[in-house]
Amino acid sequence: MFKNYLKIFIKVSKQNKLFTFLSIFGISLTIMFIMIIAMTFENIINGSGPEENSNHILHAWRLKTESTVEGERGYSTGGLSQKLYTDYLQDLKIPEYISLHRSSQWEFIYNGNRFQKSCIHTDGNFWKIFSFNFSEGRPFSQEEVKDGNNYAVITESLKELFFGNKESACGKTIEYNNMQLIIVGVVEDVPPAALNTQASIYIPYNLIIGLHTSSFHGGYHVVFKARSKKDKAAIISEVQEVIRRIDLADDKLRYFMPGPNSEFEKLLIGYGDPEDYSGRAKPLLLFFGQILGFILLPAINLMALNFSRIRERSEEIGVRKTFGASASVIRKQFVFENIMLTMLGGVVGIVLSYLVVALFGSEIEIPLDFFRSVEITYSFNILVFLSAFASCLLFAILSGVLPAVRMSKMKPVKVLRGGEL
Secondary structure: OHHHHHHHHHHHHHHOHHHHHHHHHHHHHHHHHHHHHHHHHHHHHHOOHHHOOHHHEEEEOOEEEEEEEOOEEEEEEEEEOHHHHHHHHOOOOOOOEEEEEEEEEEEEEEOOEEEEEEEEEEOOOHHHHOOOOEEEEOOOOHHHHHOOOOEEEEEHHHHHHHHOOOOOOOOOEEEEOOEEEEEEEEEOOOOOOOOOOOOOEEEEHHHOOOOOOOOOEEOEEEEEEOOOOOHHHHHHHHHHHHHHHHHHHOOOEEEEOOOOEOHHHHHHHOOOOHHHHOOOHHHHHHHHHHHHHHHHHHHHHHHHHHHHHHHHOHHHHHHHHHOOOOHHHHHHHHHHHHHHHHHHHHHHHHHHHHHHHHHHOOOOEEEOOOOOEEEOOOOOOHHHHHHHHHHHHHHHHHHHHHHHHHHHOOOHHHHHOOOOO
16 A cells, blocks of 8 residues: 555656646755754754763753832843852752853963953862863862962863963963963863853953852852752752742842753753743743744645645546545545645655754854853754654644545545646
């Protein structure tokens, strides 16, 4: 039976080449976009480069404070401050390591040349949480940060820019923000999908004057590394207990901080109101709703093409039903044809996705929120392929079932006499 379906599908595809092309073109573009997004987000969520152990890491990066003045409620949201980290978070017992960091863009000066590069301000535990590969030297330690040493770690690309490939960078100095920094280590460049560790230079957070405030709001991001996955729930409870104590101690302000969250949850929440995402259900529903909406639009377009195809094949269907073909057989045939067409478009889309990443990966970025975007990246993962296959199947079902049902209900006598479907 399926062999006959396949023969009919091949014959019909050759007869109406324009329909076949438009269908495959629309499907392949949709699958290409899904694949590119899936590969990029897979690299972010599962970790790449220094963030390869992301399943043991939790992030706290948003704090909300709410106040009531003369009966009117107001609130502010932002990152975390050094004060919140040093006074309340850095000495928690359950995490294996705790670190803070913030990113910035600053000007570097070397041999009279000025360079605008990204910088991460952090502490010694940062190197214990994230797995950097050092090609030269070492990281700065927690004790060296407390001592206020002007140390820096740079990437290989920055080293090449300043010193070339042959010369060693360790022990040399560069000027950054009117400071003379001594280079103690060189690390391999961080891949674009490693959002938390992407920078050209890393320096102790307490070297920058003016970033320490008395408020709990600041520009910092606090990271917790669990000893095992089982400890993650306990870390969340311990952090929330700290926030609850801070909230109870202040009768003028109310404090709320989500999580700490995994990288996936962090991406879903983004820079929205943290209190709106206190549970995990809402961001997940929003995420899958967006994916479904992304698939539905081209599915509706393909459905419209399928309905137009009904009219072209009405006589064929009428003749087949006259000679005894049941409605069930007609439905199965057209659903099969649509699945074959969709899978063919899916294969083309998968190939296109890898070609686009290979040729234009460094030039195309996916926006994550109002402030951040990430370069599209390649990843080879069975879950990515399964997601593409599931998208193809869903795409085929959404666009093929209704037209197939409509075809199967045709009245053969009416159609053969030239009536409307």
